[in-house]
Amino acid sequence: MADQVQAQYFAQQGELTKAYELLKPYYEQKKTTFSYLITFASMAARAGEVQAAVGSYYTAYKLGPRQKQAKEALYQSAFLSYQFQDYDGAARRFKEFMQVYPSSALNQDAKWQLAWLKYLKGDYNGAYRSFAALQNEKFKGRNRRNKYPADRMKYWMAMSLYRQGKQDQAKSIFEGLAKDSLMGYYAITANYRLKKISAATPRYVNRALPENSLRSISRMPAMEFMMPTIDDRVMATVALPGETEEAFVMQELAAESPEAEAAELAEGSDEKQIEVTDQGQPLQDNNANPVLVKRFEKARDLMTVGLEDWAKWDLYDIEKKTRNKEFMKSLMNEYNSVGYYHRSSYIGQVYFSGQRSSMGVDGVRNLWEYAYPKAFSNLVDK
Template sequence: MKDISEDSTYRRRKRREVLRRARRIRVLAFLLTLGLAIFLGVMLILRLSSPDSSGPLSEENSETATSEPEASFSQESEEPEEEHDSASTAQSDGPDISLTPGQQYLRGYSLFSVGQLERAAHYFQQSAEGDHPLKDYAQFYLARTYFGAQKYQEALSAFQALAKNYPDSYWYPDAQLGIADSYLELGDLAKAEESYGNFVKTYPQSPYLTRALLRLGDCLEGQQKWDEAAVQYQNLWLRYPLSPEARQVQERLDTLSQRGISPPQPSFEQLYERALIFAQADQSDNALSQLEEIYQEISQDPSRAGLSRKILLQMGILNHQLRRFDAAIDILGQLMQRWPDSLEAQEALLWRGRIYPKVGKREKGIEVLLSLASRYPGSPFAPRSLYEAAVLLEGDGKLEQAWQTYLTMLQNYATDPLAVDGLWKASWISYRSGDMEKALQLFEQLTSSFPRSSLVERALYWEARARENLGDQERALSIYSQLLNRGPLTYYGLRAAERVARITGGGDTGSGGPGEANEQEDSSGSRASDTVRSSGVEGRSKDNIPVFSEVGVRLQPGGQYFQEVSAPVFLTDNPPSPQAVSHLEKGRELVELGLRSMATNELELSQKLEPTNKNFLLELSDLYLQIEDYPRLIRIAEKSFREFLVRYETDSVFAWEMAYPLGYQPLVESYAGQYAIDPYLLLALIREESHFNPRAVSVAGARGLMQIMPSTGESIAANIGEHYSLESLQDPEKSIRMGSWYLKELLDKFDGNVVLALAGYNGGPGAAARWRDRFSGLEEDEFVESIPYRETRGYVKKVLRSYAVYQSIYGEK
């Protein structure tokens, strides 16, 4: 196994990291020395005299400020990346004019974060008067400092100054809210009402919208506008029922009701929409109980039949989500019986077809799905019902019937988005069944009929494999070359290079092959496909080189598919806007100060203003790299430099390094060495699991860089003697340690086979073991394509591809 530190690229990045750390250490040393000097000077002055406090805040206010009412601001306190001696700074009675304006802001922010508001205000005032990119930050936090110290008039003036002088500031919306909050605290309810109303209209997506709505109601109530306040509270309760403020408005509505003031009764449609909000938030029980109450009220009202149908359908779906399958079947049956020809009844029939297999009635489910298409051929659910019926048939090994059902769906609904998927599945059934002639015909039909489909590369590759099986090596090589020209570092491009090497005598490139994917098997998992001949996926030695590794080396400069070109030059008609440059410079300053979250806010704003200016985006990307914001770095590469991520060439190296960064490299290298794992495999896995986002949480609940499920993490922690907590899964060091240990366990379990280990990491080791036994005769590419879980199949392809790309970019040349 090669050590990353031997690579020239690694050494270059390591040097950059060392220089950054050295710069940070110098800044820290300067600040600590300066703080000590200030402390000693102040102590000397205090021995000679006892001056009164000066400044806009009293000592008493600064001590109690953190427990007083707080304004609604979107940026919570952030610990600077560098550590500053707040204790020594707290001894100073005034700002140190020897600091730069940026350093004054940072010193003020450090004091603000620990509640030393009076002293923080001195630094913010000094910084706000300086000439530097962060004047609006100093002004905003000066206003916040006043507000926290209950100096509401001063806070109002400071917020208004920010809104007037810095209309393009990131803090402008927060300043508008701060103005409203200040008016409210000052008791000027009319102006507060106006300000909150403007905020609600202007910033409907603000995370503080519901808080503003609640305070708007408070303003109305305080002015004895009881009816308006009641309507305001009810709208908040209806539209934002999951917010903390929704619980508070219920109390206010009850209080108003005692005074004989009630808003208009909400309509049943409004209550239905409110219940759907709970359903969309996975609060199925709550949503179901609300829908049942509504249905009881309207079920016998003919004028509300449309709403009754919608409610019954949602009740059936929610019972399905709660795994109350019998109840779901019964409720959906009621809908079909009362309104048999309605669109909702057709969808109910689709859901019944899906539910029957889950209660052990697969044949009944297939029958119901097929009946939908026959009874309602014009239904928008007919193509889906045929497709899902074919999936069930294929899973039961009824390949001929499944194949025919897919083609029927294609013939009758050729323009439906599912048509191309059905054609692919029919093609794959033909291939697996050994009917290579029919497979060729269908693969060719797919590529000609759906040239823009994402399945084209897949179909081309398997067309070439079918031709190999028929002995047409020349045509197979031609198709493989076509795939390599389309993109040698795509999954199928890499597979094509592997096949070319075998056909032309280049040799077998070899192969190797904790989150859980609880996905139902789809059509790829048919047991009848096990008859395909192969060299076997389970017999690979752990001493073999990993999948694609030789291919990766061949794709280096000077290789068969490498083209020498000049470095890129991006020409734009217009320079970046002044606003974008301003936000970029603020971001750069905040990066230097170690305030990463604030820096990210500014960089995102600048990116929104210049989404297509490649020179600007490259400069932006360098800053994202400095703060180790790998997810945004990857997104820029994949969205804005997509055309460079086709071949690994001289002018595209920058894009590949952006899209495949060496995230958390020291930790990866350490634990890869400890557990004898190729570090590039570990990097590839982390990239595809989380894009190097340590705070990532999946829909299923997997967490952290390596997306470990809580139950799996608890088991791993017990095995390695690590203290476990849910938060530990989002700690980079602990996540990489636990994930590396688990991956090593899987590699050992599957004799070093990387493909099976990856399948086990995503789909579970038990499922991977079943697939190994079930598809023991398949070649590796056929095995991957036959993984029954759609999610796991795609996951294995993505990680293998990333593994090869990391080897190609950073591996030995």
């Protein structure tokens, strides 16, 4: 319908409230139409109408659980419930997702979310056991690359012990994390926790926290270090440009389609498909992936005309489709140029830790600067 097209135009222009209000009058008439519900839910979420988005996504999934976007709809319903702090509803939907789509790669993310929800609700013993189970879980085949970073899992296991008042056990894990010679995020945070433990006598946290206390915990910014995703390779379709990694959970769905899997098996990894010049420009040769080359060119064009927020999505799409180290270096530079520092930091810490460790600061200073960027120095240094 014309209004649906108009709503999509408003959304692309950033006028999300207009897009939502344009679709809202049709809800009663179209609430049994799968395509309408998906579009309406997406607009509602981006406009901040989370309750409407959760209900619409879940209704769409119930209408057609085998439709192409049904998996996305159910997962979005669960994830938005979590964001709206409906923790019980989120847990139910994550469990339902795992039951209905047992072969989905997003099940690993759902397992993390369930453990994290226990932590937010104050069930620290249950959270510890869930984090430990995830850490010990063995991955096979394609999903092997989806394993969560060990330091992230250990940190939240330690925090679960810490919140239970088991200071000695937590301290032992924190000390192990603090020994990281690369001083990643969790090493720094573990050091901070160790100082707190040393400065104060052991205290036992009141497990019966009032509701307001739990809500305040849940409002902590869900940055990259808070909410892991599957190898950080997924993207939320409803998120606005510039949001945190929490917004990137749905891109995995595209890679799970039969067509995508067939293409992956036929073409293999594009590790050797893209080369980069010294200036960071991708070379267009016979082996280059033309889609990624075009996305890179598009991102540069968007930055040239001042649309940095839009360029970020193209850069992220490139990142998720290649593991070419030279291309990653080019991406870190582009991310920094548009203020997307947490992405360049992630690449620098995850993919170049070996080089930084073996060659030191003087050997690869640029990689250290990408891993720990001076974000927004023009404002901070004033």
